[in-house]
Amino acid sequence: MVGLFASLKWTLVTSRLRRSSRAVRAWTIVLLVVVLAVLLFIAFGLSQLRRVPDVAPLVVTGLYVAQLLGWALMPLVAFGVDETVDPQRFALLPLRAQTLQRGLLVTAVVGWLPVANIIVMIGAVISTSSPWALLPVALIAAGIQLITCVVLSRAAATAMSSLMASRRGRDLGVLVGFVLVAGYVALSALLNSGSGQNFLTEGAGRAAKVLGWTPPGALASLPYRLATGQYGAAALGLVIALVALGLVWWWWGRALHVRLTTVSSTSESGGAGASTLSASAGSATGTAAMARLVARRDAVLSWRDPMRRLPWLIVLFMAVFWPLVVFRGAAGGLAVFGVILGSLMAGSQSANQFGVEGSGLWLHLTAYADRARARGEVLGHAAAAILPGAVCVLIALVTVSSIGGDWTQTPAAAGVCLAALLGACAISSWVSASLPFAMPQSRKSLFASSVPGQKGRTSGAQVSILLGGLVSALPAAGLAVVSALVDPAWGWLALAVGLLSGAVMLLVAIPATADRYLATGPEILAVVSAGDRV
């Protein structure tokens, strides 16, 4: 039975590759080779820690703890990516819970992610095997660590599977995804700062000692404790790790039993909250009224749908933090130009405006077909991106200039950033109608942005928007260079030109997009409906 489960997982892992075209298969293999090379490089770097036996256990402790946390959180972020995670799919098979549990353990170990983990862990094993006689101990410890990770992940997934199959659970997963991204950026900023260096040298050592008594830390420290004669500590650490493994195994078994023998009581029902859409909106009797109606609907959906809301948090986060992290050393207040990344991201929030709701587009296609309302719809989507986008950009410009204590380049930066915002929005609108793509409607992962068979379209649209936004900022950017090199007063002209060029691009893009949308509505619907199935 275990072999059958292993073969099922292998089939699932390789099926997408088998079904793809020869070109896609070749690129996938190239990508896998690159990833393998990176992993081998990391493993090699870790193995070099053998030369500093006092530091190796500390680093590996941190690695193992992070690895366990990652596996525990993975079901929240990527539930549904692996079909074998949801035990409900096996509910009708005549299997005993213990047999199913062993089979599912095997399926969890077969896959790209476990293989990547094993490669990195080989480096960790070598780094802690000093002397070499302790290699078998380090290997066994690594094996227990990997099984603990897998079992904990599956236990968490099983316990949460009814939640993750619901809308609220998926919303929670998206939120966790954002926290991980934001946490990573904040940690990078901290470690690159002066106080971060102190943290690395002092605090990390103390933290590693405490973590050394957690199950992953105990396993990472096991060879070192044996090598230094701390047999009691080593035995106690091993007991801690094995007891933890036993507990998570029991938890998984218990969760499986509950999941397979009881009907889910998770209710998806939920109120819409305060209605801000119908109460105050007027009827779409012309372009302006239509724009207000659509912009208001977009605002309501952006607030309620985490897949729309979280990108805005990321926009604000990247607009403010990215210039501070990347350009903090830039002279003459130039760091403020780093806000352009946030501007481009904000402008791109109107991207694929006919595909965000999947086949829900039919509601508009069957409701009207006149130019005035089509222009109003495009304008409304654009306004829903520009208004909050401009607020984000202004907050970022003020914050970065205030922290840097230099406002000389702020007008020029505002011109460049607003041109990029409006330009990216204009290009996003046009690309929405000329190169639409399907967006996964299952809302299972923040990181899933395209559907199989449309990855080329998705990438093409995204690159077009990014490049188009940058190009639209060029006139203002030219004047910004003059402002930086000659006289900051030129920055005010950059601001005026940036606003003007962005506005012109919008004025051209909106009617062109509306006409294209009216002419090719059924074709756009056919493309974006593919997102319903993913």
Next chain:
Amino acid sequence: MSQALPDDPVTRPVNLPRFTETGAVDPKLAGTALALRGLTKAFGARTVVDAVSLDVPAGSFFGLVGPNGAGKTTTLSMVTGLLRPDAGRVFLTGVDVWADPVTAKTRMGVLPDGLKLFERLSGKELLGYLGRLRGIAPEVVDQRAGELLTVLDLADAGDKLVADYSTGMRKKVTLAAALLHTPPVLLLDEPLEAVDPVSARVIRTVLTRFTTNGGTVIFSSHVMALVEELCSHVAVMAAGRIIASGELGQVRGSATSLDDAFMHLVGADDAGTGGLEWLGSSQA
């Protein structure tokens, strides 16, 4: 552009002018809610709808029946403007749907099968939004939406997100959206598929009231008993073609039920027979 005779099977490509807001009605189609002329659609080498011509009388309860894959959904998608035909024309209350979509869209209410709604709006918000989108005055929209939600037994769920609706509730709220602007013709694709009996009864009652008041209902289904109970007229579709159409009694002919007539028409009299001698031989 010269107008082809509406009763001729026109097979020209549909590269028609799209924005003529004329609302012109062909007098030859008076009394006809829907007229199809040579409607054709192929996906690759497979012709899914093959030069279909059909007349649906105004005020009728019209059933479009056929087995899975017959081309019913593809036909209705072309009629509603959601799928571009390769050839042929569609006249809805005399208006060419693909030449004058602006007028045509005001005259149809649509309930497609399997397409999403705006999931993060509540039922009440969805109706309010769609009514306003059609340019109906806000107070009229709110009054009609409230009545529709009550009649369709959705009043208690009006503030719930559509994402949390059951299949029956989704069909009912979509039907409400289709009725909101009082169109003369309703086009419904499998309106009772996977719907609970209570919701099905509610939908049937509302549709019957709609035709009683002079509206035309055109719906696709593969449940013969339902079509036989509700419809005044029926068209049988198989392999992309209309193989019979007319009043219900006329299509049924001498068969004891529409189901028997349908099986005979699609050549499936022997379906499900032969082979499987081992069935029922289990020793377990």
